[in-house]
Amino acid sequence: MNDASSHTPKGTIDGVNGNLIRVTFPESVMQNEVGYALLGDLRLKAEIVRVRGRQCWLQVFEDTAGLKVGDPVEFSTELLSVELGPGLLKSVYDGLQNPLPELAEQCGFFLERGQYIDGLNRETKWDFTPSVKVGDVLSAGESVGSVPEGLFTHRIMIPFDWRGSFTVKEISEALTCTVDTVIAKVEDGAGELRPVKLFQTWPVKKAIKAYDERLRPTENMTTQVRILDTFFPVAKGGTYCIPGPFGAGKTVLQQITSRRADVDIVIVAACGERAGEVVETLREFPELEDPRTGKSLMERTLIICNTSSMPVASREASVYTGVTIAEYYRQMGLNVLMLADSTSRWAQALRELSGRLEEIPGEEAFPAYLETVIANFYERAGLVRLKDGSIGSVTIGGTVSPVVTSRNPLPKVPSKWWEPSTVSAANARINVVIPPSTLWRAGVNIPVWWIPKNWIRPDAVCGPVAMWNK
Amino acid sequence: MMKVVGEEGTAMPDFVQYLKAEFLDEVYLQQDAFHDVDGASSADRQKHVFSVIHGIMTTPLTFKTRDNARQEFLRWQQIAKDWNRIPMEKPEFKTTEEKLVHAVEQHRSTGEEN
Structure with a gap:
């Protein structure tokens, strides 16, 4: 959680429209910066979506009831970010990377607004093993050591946003530590020592590019579903989307894919779907056996829930949070499958925001830039060669309900798309018939x-x- | 189209084509997600099974009546569905495959002309 301080830049609300607030600020702010609307003791997280002169507009990720003109807003001077480090797997997060089980312990069944918890547990101990020695020269994304995380060796890397090369000045011996322990100190080109911890933060809307080369996806991602593998194969590092009307079986198909797909890690981002579907996933996955390892499927799964009952504004954050975590594990040479269910609901959130911003609407009142936003998201998939020569991939699969969004999100899915079902087939509950x-x-x-x-x-x-x- | 003209109004080659498409749907496109073997089909198995199904799809078949054609295809469907449930490494996999191929081949060689 971000601490408020007397030096934190502040602004004042001069307009509230649903989950959008207009704020006048005296100093500088930046696009996509995180701010907190202060409502008594509550701090409601928000993100700057537009800046005009001395005014900025923030989408609040919480219910804005009670906020009024004149209420203060604090700016964090940081972009909307997630924590990346050991402990992400097996987690169940909301769209803003709050661990939901811990949040439920704190708040009970009904989540309260303004409650934020660190994405990574600060108490959990990890066995760190160094892989570099003093004097080694590293750059962003290169590993200084590792910790075991379930089935995987979790690399601890030089933060991805550090530019230039760094000389290792201090590196700890193998030890058991928490995520915020400094395990190395490296010197940058200016001679300044920088601490390296087990975790780092990364802005969700920016792709991680700490790799050597982006490769053309060529290897098939076997899902063990015949209709997909034979007729509509997806490459590791590729993208696909599953359009289909309600009840066609898009989510079921995604769940089957997540169990059997030939990937290391699966990230399920439930974006605006009904809570019942997510509950089903949450109940089933821990009990399901991973066919590859024989252990629980949750060992290699991460679930991000932002159901239809949760604030619309964080839907967008949930898909970005998911893909950022996927990119992070790709940096360890792993194959990651990111499933976004559903991108239509995300598009609805964009439409709502666009309407409140009074932008000129496009088709069906969706913002004219919808295709660009969705294309930018899908472009974060890819197969890359890392700096140590290993190969990692992020494959993105999204679902789309054409009934909701016409076919808007479809044209910009860069690779290929499946057509799982016709409307009549959906009505007849016939699944996976292409x-x-x-x-x-x-x-x-x-x-x-x-x-x-x-x-x-x-x-x-x-x-x-x-x-x-x- | 077939709904408009009915089965009787459909030429036999078209009807056989239709049955082939149904066969492909029933035995290849559909999987039993609750069955350990049929629920997860490895790439090797898919290649193998598809080559056999492809052979059936491209085999010229002739039948005397539409009922006879439908009956035969239903029989092959059942064999193929059983085949889908047998692990690839078991000897029954090979024997069931041979049974299916033989059934189709036998029909081709002895089938009557349209």
Whole structure:
């Protein structure tokens, strides 16, 4: 939690519109900076979404009831960030990286506003083992040591935003410590010593790029679901989305994928979905056996919940939090699958914000820049070669309900998309039935890796399937 | 289209094509998520099974009547569904595969013309 101090820049509310507040500030602020609207003892977290002259607009991640003109707002001088370090796996977070079980212990069943808890537990002990020695020269993203985290070796890395090279001046012996212990000190080019802890923070809306090279995804991510692997294969480091109406089975398909997919870590970001679906995931995953390890599926899973009953503003934060954590584990040479369910609800949140900002609306009142925002998100997927030569990937799969958002989020998904079901099939509760004819009609190239060429012709199956599709 | 003209109004080759598409849907596109073997199909298994299914899809088949065609396809579907539930390393996997292929081949070689 950020501490308030007398030096914290402050502003004053001069307008409240739903979860959007307009604030006049005397000093400087920056776009996407975190601020706190003060309501008595409560500090309501918010993010600057627009700056005009001496006024800025903040979307508050909480209910704004009670806020009024003249109330103070504190600015943190930091961008909306997440904590990255050991202890992320097995966690269940809300969109702002508050661990929900701990929050529930503190507040009971009904979460109170203004309650924020550190994303990483400060009490948990980790066994650190150094991998560098004094005098070694490192750069951002390179490892100084590791701690075991469940099934994985969690690399402790030089913070990703540090520029230049750093000489190791101090490195601790193998020890058991908490995440905020300084385990190394490195010297930058200016001769200043910088402490390295087990964790670092990173702004969620900025992609982590502390790698050597971005590679072209070529390896298939086997999901063990025939209809996907054979007809709509997804590459490790690629992107896909699952469009389908309500009840078509998008979430079910994602859950099946998360269990069987050939990846190391799965991050499930439930963005604006019904709480019941998330509860199902939360109940099932700890009891399910990971087919690869024989242990609980939660050992390699992280769930970010921002259900439809939670503040709309944090929906956007939840997908960014998820993809940032995915990028972090990619930096350890792991293959990560990030599932965003659903991007339509995220689009709804963007629409709500855009409306309150009185922007010129695009189709169906969605902001005109919706496609750009979604494309930027999907572009964070990728296969990379890290500085130590190892390869890591982030694969992003999102669901889209075309009924809600027309097909707006679809055009900018960079790679490929699946069409799991027609409306009629959804009504009949027929899942994972992909009429290939739909894809031919849509003019989508189906990337296939073993289907014989002569079979991929519309006249091979399109005739009867097209009839059945009607 | 078939809904408009009915089965009787559909030419036999088109009807067989339709049955092939149904066969593909039933035995390959659909998986039993609650079955340990059928619920998770490895890439190797998918390649193998798909090559067999592809063979059936591309085999020219002839039937005397539509009922006969449907009956045969239902029989093959059942064999293929059983095949989907057998671990690949078990000998039954091979024998069931042979049973399926033989059933189709036998029909092709002895099937009557349209």
